[in-house]
Amino acid sequence: MMTFLPQFFAGMAFFRIITPSFLENNIMCPQHITTKERLAIPRQEMPSQSPDVRNKNFKEVNLGYTPELARKEALRCLQCKDPACIKGCPVNIKIDQFIKFIADGDFLGAARKIKEDNVLPAICGRVCPQEDQCEKACILTKKYTSVAIGNLERFAADHERETGNVELPAVKASTGKKVAVIGSGPAGLSCANDLIQLGHAVTVFEALHELGGVLVYGIPEFRLPKEIVKQEIEGLKQLGVKFITNVLAGRSVTVDELLNEEDFDAVFIGVGAGLPWFMGIPGENLLGVYSANEFLTRVNLMKSYQFPNNDTPVFNCKGKNVAVFGGGNTAMDAVRTAKRLGAEHAYIVYRRSEAEMPARLEEVHHAREEGIEFLMLMNPLEFVGNEQQWLTGAKCLKMELGEPDESGRRRPIPIKDSEFILPIDMAVISIGNGSNPLIKQSTPDIEVSKRDTIVVDLNTMATSKENVYAGGDIVTGGATVILAMGAGRTAAKAIHEKLMGIDTHE
């Protein structure tokens, strides 16, 4: 009945009870929904594989919104006049506008709108920490839960791709300028994307045999299917970006050689962090102790979960006890991977409490659902092993929380005489990454910080070396995909202005 008289009922919204059938009907005409009605719609849950099934396979955990769910969620957006979410986004996606497109049922329009600001929406919709960015700024969080902006971004991008409607952007006439991009991770890909559209010839050099950087060797299939990364890269290829794999900058070719011998007019360095930190405690070189990078690279890049069909092996976790040391997203990826490989117990061992863990809430939540055990306030002192040097346990010390430290998080303090041995067969150390030294060694005239990250002007991402720019984890240290992407785009703009002699100082 309401379908026939929407205007009439809109005025009486206060008295109306929101029913599923009401929503189904109003989805067809979102312009008639009142704020009150929008507020009454609960945040739409992301459909996902059930925990007991997914912790045994490597397929994607989240299944994505259906069009109905997406439109329902989009209706929750209040379409603020001055949307705070946009300011919360590192690349300022026009969030209110793309959500409106979804609410109106124009999913391709939504995808186009997102792509004005974000070239990798299917990826960012999956791996961005939205709860700390756009969704944190959403006005709804004051009284309700925020609009699921990330889920909607993912939906729009997936819809465009899955219906075969990906549109290639226009490429400007050739400028005759050549730019080399080192690294095919998020920073490199976004930089390449913008530069090719501006008419420059772009060549991307990748050290590994697969393109995508951390998107393929680091983030597991169950969180980011590699097929999606491949298709995003395929789009860049169609725009004319040239990709060369198996070139390690600093060894296969140096930045100076790219500029002087291979005639590139500018170079963008987006090589990532790429040097795993160890804890420096005894027993770290025992058999069965891995860095998160190694464990994840073996499983994700080398597909060792398919051993022996793929040649690269990895520790046989079946029925074993595995502990991952660290509390970040990489630690969650590693521990959930170990569980999927058949670990009997898969622990997160973290020296602070759960509240201080840097991992995304969604990842922690997913991990717990999958049966991951969280051992908080525990600090490893030493790894112990048997005669054959295989790991048998980690000697840990219990901690309690004291006053906040310089990071603002409460400092863990050891509890006296609380040492015990946690029996484990495999350990994964996931406490972060330093900078790969190869660029620094081979290009001494690029200024680096004490932590060996490359120093740049944050407005342009220009390094201390003429025509050389840098962005992503090599500048910030371990950070997020979206920040790296933003840096790549800032650099692309600056490179374009520099190469074309556009003066921006006026």
Add this chain to the structure above:
Amino acid sequence: MTFALIRKARQSPLSYEIKKQMHKIVAAIFLAENIKKIEIEAPRIAKKRKAGQFIMLRVNQTGERVPLTIADADPEKGTITIIVQGMGKSTKELNTKEAGDTISDIVGPLGAPSDIENFGTAVSIGGGVGTAIAYPTAVALKKAGNYVITINGARSKDLVILEKEMKAVSDEAYITTDDGSYGFHGFVTQKLQELIDSGKKIDYVLAIGPIPMMRAIAEVTRPYNIKTMVSLNPIMVDGTGMCGGCRVTVNNETKFACVDGPEFDAHQVDFKNLTDRNKLYLPEEKQSAEAFAHKCKLQ
């Protein structure tokens, strides 16, 4: 569009092949049983490589990344030469390749080049297929003005490789065989000890071969304080410094063989840790090798 339609679309993602630049093998010959010399197109690497550096190679799309030292290179022709002993599945598979076949991926040159200077008298020792790795460094040492002595060890005469090449760059060249079927009857360590005992002043030793051999050489030169380098062969994954799987203990510090090495001061290397860590995947290596042998038999 209905829910069902979307699901259907998802099951059939766009399919396409990412075209890759393959590396063509231009020559492949067996130097001895199970030891093959393979010359492959890799122009960028041929131009850049220095003695002591290595490549990582992946035979095909399901292959593992195998570190192999570059034995030689021809920058004009754009080729590099590797010498491969069929040990596990990947090296055995590589050794089935002939001229005209292709290799999926090669990255390099990796690792720090050998530290080459005019030391005075330099001894380059190669054990087994390690000779292939010792060879380019012997060439570089000779070029730098050293008096070069080479000791080339093998189990028996038919396993001796690169004899002619080694002789050509050596001021003195020795062959040792474990069974005495050729050259000096005994180990390379005994030959080295003999040279030291003869009163020859040795300034530098480079030893490359099986871990027990390198460890033994370190013990021979330690009392005389002769600078001794060894090229380590830990298990690697990426070879770019990213994973730390190849970490070795040198002077009680953890080093990554792929970026800090592969050559290290023999007197400071913890060989026991290296030996242990190289056993990490023995069951898996066996499983792979057996499956490969079975497949070969069927063909």
